[in-house]
Amino acid sequence: MNLAIDCQGLVKRFGTYTAVQGVSFQLPAGAIMGFVGPNGAGKTTLIRMLCGVLVPTEGRATVLGYDVLTQPEEIKQRIGYMSQKFSLYDDLTVRENLDFYAGVYSLQGKMAKEQKTRVIERIGLVERTSQLVSSLSGGWKQRVALACALLHSPQLLILDEPTAGVDPVSRRIFLDLIHQLAKEGMTILVSTHYMDEAATCDYLGFVFYGHLIAFGSPDEMKEKEAKDNLDDLFIYYVENEASDDPRNLALKKGGRG
Numbered sequence: 001m002n003l004a005i006d007c008q009g010l011v012k013r014f015g016t017y018t019a020v021q022g023v024s025f026q027l028p029a030g031a032i033m034g035f036v037g038p039n040g041a042g043k044t045t046l047i048r049m050l051c052g053v054l055v056p057t058e059g060r061a062t063v064l065g066y067d068v069l070t071q072p073e074e075i076k077q078r079i080g081y082m083s084q085k086f087s088l089y090d091d092l093t094v095r096e097n098l099d100f101y102a103g104v105y106s107l108q109g110k111m112a113k114e115q116k117t118r119v120i121e122r123i124g125l126v127e128r129t130s131q132l133v134s135s136l137s138g139g140w141k142q143r144v145a146l147a148c149a150l151l152h153s154p155q156l157l158i159l160d161e162p163t164a165g166v167d168p169v170s171r172r173i174f175l176d177l178i179h180q181l182a183k184e185g186m187t188i189l190v191s192t193h194y195m196d197e198a199a200t201c202d203y204l205g206f207v208f209y210g211h212l213i214a215f216g217s218p219d220e221m222k223e224k225e226a227k228d229n230l231d232d233l234f235i236y237y238v239e240n241e242a243s244d245d246p247r248n249l250a251l252k253k254g255g256r257g
């Protein structure tokens, strides 16, 4: 099987705090995977290690066949990363932002022009190119950020909570775009707090206190554990995990904090 991501025992410690505790999974190329988990679970930390921007404390991972420890630059060239707090320039237009990111990805001349035209059309920004980013709604900003992440035709797109705080209609449009990209062969890793989005993924990873407490296809996991919906499934896995960890008692008692 052609794997887009293969990680074994990934650990990240910040001082004495362990944010990611031995995460292992294998994601086939061409699939959409969702990370789901509460605030502080370790999703962004995990994503940043897979992007080659944060060095794991322990464990190993290959992304698109390249080692995160020894070949991070190879990975960065081949992935599109839309970070949780993505950075667009508010005082520049949509096109100027694309120009800037084309430079970041070292796209020049004819190639840069073609790639910009391609993403502008692909993401539906034709009518918006001269608009200042500051004047766009949250949903449109998200789409511009996606366009920037796609400029260099990445094989793997990594999106960290791309739809947080966006209205339901914009979320749906964004999700449809992601699915179209996957149909065209792109592998996608997305973190989300929205279970309706998670339900559309081919694979889900539930992240809790730095652990990957479950990994698999949403439908298969629901069937295996006899749960009707992903909320119940997530709570079921958390309670299993929580049974011998005193930090998690609050959750067992009904709290999520």
Ligand SMILES: Nc1ncnc2c1ncn2[C@@H]1O[C@H](COP(=O)(O)OP(=O)(O)OP(=O)(O)O)[C@@H](O)[C@H]1O
Pocket: 014, 017, 019, 037, 038, 039, 040, 041, 042, 043, 044, 045, 046, 084
């Ligand atoms: N650079 C850092 N130094 C110290 N602690 C950090 C650092 N980065 C993250 N952490 C801690 O690691 C834990 C996991 O954080 P992370 O941002 O990965 O969670 P998350 O699942 O992405 O949360 P959210 O849903 O809020 O985005 C948190 O407790 C966070 O405070």
Ligand SMILES: [Mg+2]
Pocket: 043, 044, 045, 084, 160
């Ligand atoms: Mg995060």
